[in-house]
Amino acid sequence: MMAHRLSVPPVDNKPTGRALPYIPEPSSEHPENAAAPGACPVFRDCTETAPGHYDHCAHNRKVTEDDGTTPVLTAGMVALSGEDQAAIVYIRNAEFADAASVHAKTAELRRFLDEVDALAVRVFADHEARG
Ligand SMILES: [Zn+2]
Structure with a gap:
């Protein structure tokens, strides 16, 4: 088993002073993967919208109960700036x-x-069979 790490760390909005990362050209070959205006230039699935953000995440994958809100299963991604830059995908x-x-x-x-x-x-x- 993997060691448990907190999936949703506190937001750190301190500027790191690093240069902005490479901004890929929107792909015309796979338009469904092209970044929408204002979308994250680093992780196509990142839902952070602040320009120049360094901590990337998406917590928007879920299957819910019929009420549409209570989660049955959740999934997403996190990739932080700082010393531990490993990206993770989580399921629950x-x-x-x-x-x-x-x-x-x-x-x-x-x-x-x-x-x-x-x-x-x-x-x-x-x-049914037991009547
Ligand atoms: Zn991002």
């Missing part, structure tokens, strides 16, 4: 430092969800 409270680790866990989740589907079929069939 589990953090992953590379795509392969994320893919291994999402594969496990897919298998798990198939098991839940099968469980649901058995439970409601047995419930």
Whole structure:
């Protein structure tokens, strides 16, 4: 298991004095990946909007209950400035430092969800059968 780290660190708005990072050209080949005006120039999934921000995050991936707000499962990304610049993707409270680790866990989740589907079929069939 990975050591737990806080997924949502306190916001540090202090300027670091570093040069602005490389700003990629919007991709015409994959327009769906092109940065929208005002979007983060470093991480295409970052939802921070302040110009020149150094701490990047997105906490906008979730499956909710039918109320549309109560989260069942959440996912997102964090990449901070400072000494620890590693980017992470998280699924709920589990953090992953590379795509392969994320893919291994999402594969496990897919298998798990198939098991839940099968469980649901058995439970409601047995419930119907007991009259
Ligand atoms: Zn950003």
